[in-house]
Amino acid sequence: MHLDAKIPSGPLAEKWDKHKFDLKLVSPANKRKFNIIIVGTGLAGSSAAASLAELGYNIQSFCIQDSPRRAHSIAAQGGINAAKNYPNDGDSIHRLFYDTIKGGDFRSREANVYRLAQVSNQIIDHCVALGVPFAREYGGGLATRSFGGAQVSRTFYARGQTGQQLLLGAYSAMSRQIHLGKITMFPRREILDIILVDGKARGIIVRNLITGDIERYTAHAVILATGGYGNVFNLSTNAIASNATAIWKAYQKGALFANPCFTQIHPTCIPVHGTYQSKLTLMSESLRNDGRVWVPKKPGDKRAPEDIPEEQRSYYLEEKYPSFGNLVPRDVASRNAKEQCDAGRGVGDTGFSVYLDFHDAIKRMGEDAIRSKYGNLFQMYEKIVAENPYKTPMKIYPAVHYTMGGLWVDYNLMSNIPGLFVLGEANFSDHGANRLGASALMQGLADGYFVIPNTLGNYLAEQTLNPVETDHPSFQDSHSQALEKMHKLLAIKGKRTVDDFHKELGHVMWDNCGMQRNAKDLEKALELIPAIREEFWKNVTVPGNNDDFNQSLEKAYRVADFLELAELMVHDALARKESCGGHFREESQTDENEAKRDDKNYSHVAAWEYQGIESKPRLHKENLKFENVQLTQRSYK
Amino acid sequence: MSWTVRMLNSSIGRKQIMAVTGLAFCLFLTTHLIGNLFIYAGEDAFNSYVEHLHSLGPLIHIAEMGLAFFALLHVSNAIVLIIRNRLSRPTRYAKYKSTGGRTLASATMPYTGSLILIFLIFHLLTLKFADHTDKTVYDLLAQSLANPIYAGFYILFIVAVGFHVFHGVWSAFQTIGLNHPKYTPLIRVAGILFSLVITAGFASIPLTIVLK
């Protein structure tokens, strides 16, 4: 299979403009003849729904929650990057491009990342126009703050609720189109399969989560914006319902899955504390602007933090990376925290946390200034941990946060299945092996507001798409398969709950395919995962029926897919014998224990093709060409 | 015209009618109390105040009609709103506990309102529409308030007025939209003071008469 990324020719800075001109258009009168399905209403899905509806397409939008406003983009805290250069600190589109591609450890496409940087400024403009209340300076201009992996202040924010505000902006734009009748909203629906007719994506089947009915919908193109698959680890910062079913079904229908092992472990989360724990809570990276990370110098030092004198503390990030200090990229910060804890210097009951201390910042700026910057984050921390972070340093530990991998897409954001577009975290496109803070919001909105409105029309204009009815055999087949799978799950009546299996899978993944990976562990995981899957299908118990509101069945259906996806992640991690970004192979590190890339052998996108559940997937490589940046060993010293 | 009708029939429109009429009653209560306080200047002073009022002729009738109209608006709207509010939660909670927003006064508005209405009718019957041929208003008043049971009920109703006003004043400002970080706390305090003054002022009269 030849992977054509369809990257436009010409100089980097002109590619997108040139491409936009080259793309075929659909006339306004014809746009209303096309039905488009969009699955997911996070930043990417809702912005795409709104902007495509504005153009005149008929949109059918689907989400699992009771309202499109609840998608997990809402939980993003810190901010959104843009190359506005308002603070006059030397930022530019090229610098944002460079930081992002370097932050991603040179495993993303130059052209995609450059486009992302280019449209970043328009995103801010549009969000302000939609009424997003970004933080402002006293003069009334927009305020910015700095984030990991950058030495300029380019992150726009709305307190610690930037994701919420951006999502509500997109949701409001979407609500306007629902009101105008251009978007039909289907909440509480879970996608079960993608329907291909003549090899093209032409519809989906979904489960109505209230009635349990399986519903069929046809379209001229299908857009997946279903987010990442971090919940494969069970404990992550993702929402409970975040799942991989949509992209996994697409993969099983022939879409390639790119870089599945690229997982981001976020350094600043509230540490795990009990077996009943259902999720991990992130503390925004922006906290590292003012908080200082430290551990006691002496291993096993169990004194209270305030009793440990300054000289017996190790501010390890500041010591090791003087130029970026506490603001090194996420993968670096996470790995260093693990290193400290593994060396016995971890703090807290479990010894698996490090301090994030605001003492100096409070002394410098006063408690009120800190409260106005991070008040809601501090409040959240206090609620969960029952400790006052204004007085006692926060305890933090890395947790699974984001998946850079996803379905393979070309420059037009279309997968290798014609008519199947993938946006946001669900695709693999822009973050390489590590995503910089405040870039996910940027990418989701770039894809939805500014990329897909241009590229979708080109696909539609090029095709002759015959009408498809919901009684087409493809629909019948998928419908009966989905129903069969549900009946099977309900009929097992075993002795273990779905959560129990999910936890077991999570442990296997965290231990063997987590922050540090090696061939031995990965191979072990390749044996463990199929065994868990086998037991799942023999011994799980799912109460209730399929034609009813049944949250246990929803969960079981999702976990069944995680049990398959996990294996693909391990295959990919095993095949990529280099370290890069969030993928740290112990076999490939520098003398200073930093990730060591192998550009000669691995400067490619690993795109996997499904070969059946029990067979090893087939690897295809899309080679990455770097014409505008020098590949260097990332250094944040 | 449909705009006006739709405005006045909307939830906010109806609440604003409640607010405006309610505030008007507060003004009325103020003048009424000032008038009543003439009683402390003696029977003659009080009767001359009453005569003075009556001598206003058509003006007093207009004011009375205005008050009656406002009362009609206030009560009819209250009924509509209470019914709508009840309908908006058909199943009650098995257990409901305030999180700290409501006060005794705010929670009992429909009840204190009903009490006031009953009292008002009774009050008008015993004083305004009573047989005035051989008795002055002062006689009527002194006579009825001398009865400790009547005086007790009178005070009870005055307390109901106090409660109603306690929540009503700031609530009316809020409903009209007059809310400001600087002035709202003052309005609240003023509302409380007003309710205290009204209660104390009106209640002092039967107390004085009974205790005399």
Add this chain to the structure above:
Amino acid sequence: MSEKNISLTLRVWRQAGPHVKGQLITYHLDDVSTDMSFLEMIDVLNEKLTLRDEDPIAFDHDCREGICGMCGAVVDGQVHGPETATTLCQLHMRHFTDGDTIIVEPFRSRAFPIIKDLVVDRSGLDKIIQAGGYISASTGGSTDANAMPIPTQTAEEAMDAAACIGCGACVASCPNASAMLFAGAKVSQLALLPQGKAEREKRVWSIVHKMDELGFGNCSNERECEATCPKEISISHIARFNREFTRAAFVSREK
């Protein structure tokens, strides 16, 4: 944090479907860690029910970090439980004592019909936003973000209102099941920002009528919404909503 285990008696509203009669069912639960969140406690109970082949308690939840607005129930008579500024997922069991009996009920309002157990249909809130809770700015035509300065204080106040997570606690806790705080927060946010001014009359007008049409109650300024709101949204936004409404009634040219 000092973790300990407590035992609880839960009386949970169980209702199989929208048109079925429901009732409070009693469950006993031992070894509840005080570090658990309320929803994790229900998870544990549900695991037990599942293994006993009973129907687990249906409840809405998603982000479990207090921002998606999906979760919510009335715990012992209080929406989202006894803690202020907290969603149900952020309520921790350390706020309960050993031996407590806790009544758990769904949000109750005519506009929020019950789907199952603690799950209710809050689509009315979306319909309020669809009626006008937006600025009609299409993608692509926006001027530079800094073209229109907005004073910090205005932006902050708009943000206070915009913090709403749409959980419906205001409706559930209001003695009249009114949506004034939810609707008021949106109207207020957009009325404060210069970008929202163009549509302000139309917006407030449509929203008020949609709210009434959906069967939400009226505001009698009981302030329960403000007291229970997980994002502590002030009723000063309701006042601005009222003001906007009056203003619209007089300013609008429509007849």
